[in-house]
């Protein structure tokens with residue numbers, strides 16, 4: 001019992017220290033870029049759907065996360081107070097909720113996302129920006145029905161997967177737009 005109280009106190013103290021760090025995001029050209037810690041794979045995926053550049057690997061060590069965040073000027077996303085309390089961590093968002101859509105809403109608010117201009121422009125597996133490709137070039141790569149009904153296709157330069165406006169696009173877009181509208 002006393003151990004758990006001590007742990008809770010220590011965690012509260014870390015949260016206060018993290019809040020006191022009051023991270024400032026240096027203005028950059030273009031949209032903010034992120035690196036997500038190993039616990040935040042689902043958040044990384046949602047942010048990629050929204051078009052953001054988010055590095056994620058389930059094997060990043062704490063040192064790698066901090067190093068890449070500093071070197072590439074990426075905002076570190078984490079729920080780990082022991083990581084964020086470290087002196088070398090400067091540009092970060094302490095993710096508060098365990099609910100992934102709440103997490104997305106918090107990020108949108110923290111970096112002041114105004115509109116979703118880059119929805120579905122990034123490979124969800126590789127994080128690469130998708131490139132438009134000629135429709136004829138995917139004739140053999142996609143199902144016949146998709147080829148007949150879709151006008152434009154994109155592909156990932158890294159994994160080669162072909163993307164088109166799929167059936168769940170509308171619901172995904174609606175969820176993100178609702179989050180954006182309610183971020184204040």
Ligand SMILES: [Zn+2]
Pocket residue numbers: 123124125126127128156157158159160161
């Ligand atoms: Zn890819």
